[in-house]
Amino acid sequence: MKVLTFKGGIHPPEGKELSEDKSLKKLKIPEQVIIPLSQHIGAPAKPIVEIGDEVKTGQKIAEANSKISANIHSSITGKVKAIGEYLHPALGKARAVVIEKTEGDEWIENKKIEDYDSVDSEKLVEIIRERGIVGMGGATFPTDVKLSPPPWKDIDYVILNGAECEPYLTCDDRLMREKTEEIIEGLKIIMKIVDADKGFIGIEHNKPSAIKNIQKLCKNINNIEVKIVKTKYPQGAEKQLIKAITNREVPVGGLPLDVGVVVQNVGTSLAIYEAIVEGKPLIERAVTVSGEAMNDTANFIVRIGDTFENLIEKAGGLKDNVKKIISGGPMMGIAQHSVKNVPVLKGVSGILAFTDKKTHHDEELPCISCASCVDICPMKLIPSKIVKFIKNEKYEEADELEISACIECGSCAYVCPSKIPIVQYMKIGKNEVRKINAQKKQEEEK
Incomplete structure (x- = not known):
């Protein structure tokens, strides 16, 4: 069996044995959903419903607000309860549409195209x-x-x-x-x-x-x-x-x-x-709920807008020694300060709960120039040198070392013996480089 790969990378403990044998289970339709208007890269969707409106499952409730944007649909049949600022697992807070469930699960009818070969590409993209x-x-x-x-x-x-x-x-x-x-x-x-x-x-x-x-x-x-x-x-x-x-x-x-x-x-x-x-809008997704701080684990099919709290409860609840909860995976996921009323988005693939043993808060030490981060960088960068430039606010020099190519995977920070939060420095540096380049572009256009 030929196994393909790339140069660099790491192999952290997998942790997949906790949930890989758990079949996908469809969760009961929630009584209420919180559906953020920012669930995609690009401009937030623009709401096209108002408080008090009755909506069906799959009905469009917000439309793409630019070329790089995405429509959003109701994941339940119910009544629009509110439109306002709510917790968001990636942005902290964002505008969302709150819908309360009513009786049944009545879907809006969409045309189904079983013979897609007979339909032109532009229509399929539409x-x-x-x-x-x-x-x-x-x-x-x-x-x-x-x-x-x-x-x-x-x-x-x-x-x-x-x-x-x-x-x-x-x-x-x-x-x-x-x-x-x-x-x-x-x-x-x-x-x-x-x-x-x-x-x-x-x-x-x-x-x-x-x-x-x-x-x-x-x-x-x-x-x-x-x-x-x-x-x-x-x-x-x-x-x-x-x-x-x-x-x-x-x-x-x-x-x-x-x-x-x-x-x-x-x-x-x-x-x-x-x-x-099937004519089905994106109103549900598969989510893994796992981690050593969970009483049990699960793979669920859940409606968009269901809450982290509900998924954790349905999977068996948290142990007493929970230390950190992450949206996504442990390498690139985002730590959560709360799970109450935090909605599942189109891009949420996992909710992970960890104990003290799996959560480290190490003090940053000076770089020892071991080059471990260089050896494993999948983008062939020199993270240690780039970080030194960022610490000294030499952002143009960091740009010359192609900081923008960093994919923020976290492999460098994982292997760093000095426990330097390299990804955080990379994010700061990339943001500063973007500002500098944008300013240069404005000056050139004058």
Whole structure:
């Protein structure tokens, strides 16, 4: 079995054994949902409902407010209770629409397209935009934009990202085991839209059941192939996955389409299938609830806007020694100061609870120039040197060392013996570099 990979990266404890055997369970429809208008990269959606309006499941309640934006739909049948500022797992607070459930689960009717081969690509992209599909791997980039490359960019390959390289998360693994046919059909739709000759499904080798399921269904499909990639973090990052599978390198500042590739998460592929074939907007997703501070673990299918608190309770509740709760994975996820009334978003793949033993608060020590961060950086950067420039506010020098190429994966901080919060410095430096470059651009345009 040939296992593909990229240079650099780390292999932290996986933690997947806690939940990988837990089948997807559909949670009961919540009595109330909090649906933020910012659930995607780009401009927040603009609400098109008012307090007191009655809405059906799947009804559009907010529309894309720019090209880089996404429609948002009601995840339950109910009445709009409020529109205002509410807790947000990534932004702290953001505007949201609150809907209270009424009797039943009445869905709005959308046209279903089973024979998608008979529909032109532009129409399929229009449907994907209308039904609010965004990247489900966490990036939440509007999918319709990603599937609309400039006409001069030829796309050879579509890669489905089934790596799920973040520790503890297993919801993509379960989707690949339980929604195999739908995911493959979603890949076919994507390939048709971008006119790609070949499709790959990249899966880390620690997911043997998912590999077996998908290989079985792809056996008689000539232009779709499963690629087994090494279990290593951040194997699921776009550029690293492209390098491992195609040996093509995305240039610094470039995009996958610059090397003829489109990458989509397996959950996004499922959402595309459901949007086209079943007429279903993006109103629910798979979420892993796990971690050593949980009494039990689970993989749920939940309505968007359900709360972290409810998912934790339905999974068995927290132990007394809980120290930290994270939205997403432990490497790139965001720590939460509360779980009460914090809503599940389109991009929330996990809710993880950790004990003292798994949570470290080490004092930052001076860099010892060991080069561990250089050895493992998947983007071939020199993090130690960049951090020194940032600490001394030499942002232009950091820019020359291509700080903008940092994907903020956290591998460098993980291996640093001096416990330097390298990613935090990188974020500060990248923000300052953006400001400097924006100012330079303004001066040039004068």
